[in-house]
Amino acid sequence: MLKLEQLEKTYRTGDKALTGIDLTVPDGQVLALIGPSGAGKSTLIRCINRLVEPTAGRVWLDDLELTRLSATGLRNARRQMGMIFQEYALVERLTVMENVLSGRLGYVGFWRSYLRRYPQADVDEAFRLLDRVGLLAMADKRADELSGGQRQRVGICRALIQNPKLLLVDEPTASLDPKTSRQIMRLICELCAERGLAAIINIHDVALAQRFVQRVVGLRAGSIAFDGAPDRLSPEVLTSIYGEEDWEATSQQAEDESEGAE
Template sequence: MLQLEKLTKTYKTGDKALQGIDLEVPSGQVLALIGPSGAGKSTMIRCINRLVEPTGGAAILDGVNLTRLGSGALRRARREMGMIFQEYALVERLTVMENVLSGRLGYVGFWRSFLRRYPQSDVDEAFRLLDRVGLLHMADKRADELSGGQRQRVGICRALIQQPKLLLVDEPTASLDPKTSRQIMRLITELCRERGLAAIINIHDVALAQMFVPRIVGLRFGEIVFDGPPDALTSEKLTEIYGEEDWEATIEKVEGEDTDIEAAE
């Protein structure tokens, strides 16, 4: 469904953030992107919806080359791609409901959105989504009154109300505590499964990625150095991605946690 062909990004400073990424994401697959800070994870997902302009190569979503689109066509293409952010990126001074509905901006005209007269079907869907993530009672609260986990749930609703084919998720758990991180990761992967959504999830926490995601791609210096299932991620592979470190604890911990969760359930 999504193909990246020799996707390249060189910043004006000369930093080569992406060096010819080739990647294929089939429909409905959730994929975790791991790698050290500065490896180009954020740049890669931003090159797909062109919040960052790639300097070379192609990103093809359902046969449409996103890198070639003009501004109008790009806006229509962005509606197909929901994005979730590390710092939630909610509009702090708007209510939860307004934030969720802002996911429909690509579908409604300026004056309708300015006067907040969204179609009833959008409002219904917003309530359904808020109910699904357990925030129905917060609909009328301002976004800056919410806790981190609650904000990220609103961010998820905003991305999903776009009815996207693909989710681009940038460090969804980096600002959250361990428990909330797991809840958010579980929620994202569950929702993707329910809706048959493909997703690319940037994530720092290797253990968390192994726990929830069936395919892991490792990025180092803007190049893919690992692509495989979580259990293929050995300590040699982690060393290749991140550099020399004692990885045994990380891998063991994951296995321990897996059994914990199974036991709890």
């Protein structure tokens, strides 16, 4: 279980990105984080694994308080938090298999990783994950030969081979077409269900979030403006998160685009 208590982030410029965030995410729950640009979504995800240091508050993963860990303790704790990035963060010159196995770096150490000396169990798991996401035949291809959707699947495998307790997912569909976006969201949710994984997905596409996740949290100006089931995202609620918009027309347009891409 992930728990945030009064989490805050203020940058050196004085800009307050997060204010008093209280949030609990149980094991197995997939949560979508929505909100306008600058609302604090990416900052919130990065404060959890301390890629961005919180200014105040506490973050717990089960009984481990992440916000009080030393550098060594944090390095070990990050093994339990898989990260999936918007821009994939793959090493272009490496193969698909090598990129997936890089997710084991926190376990095998730099030199064994550099020399490609991974335990056979790790290699077997990488093959199994690539098979699960439909990329087994591309294990030996270089990452720069892949499409955007294929790259994101490699990123998913790299995160999962850590055997994490939590997935932190930052705009996984921002660079993808509508059909591929649905495939990636469906895949993430299925894998979380199979493994009992909690996930927080920062996503800009409200309709996509409503279609796939169990819970939606809306941020506005660094504070939680909504926390509930996707079907409670009424036009009034969306207006409170994003501001004035013809939400019924926007929802219909998204639905038409989705049907056209099927």
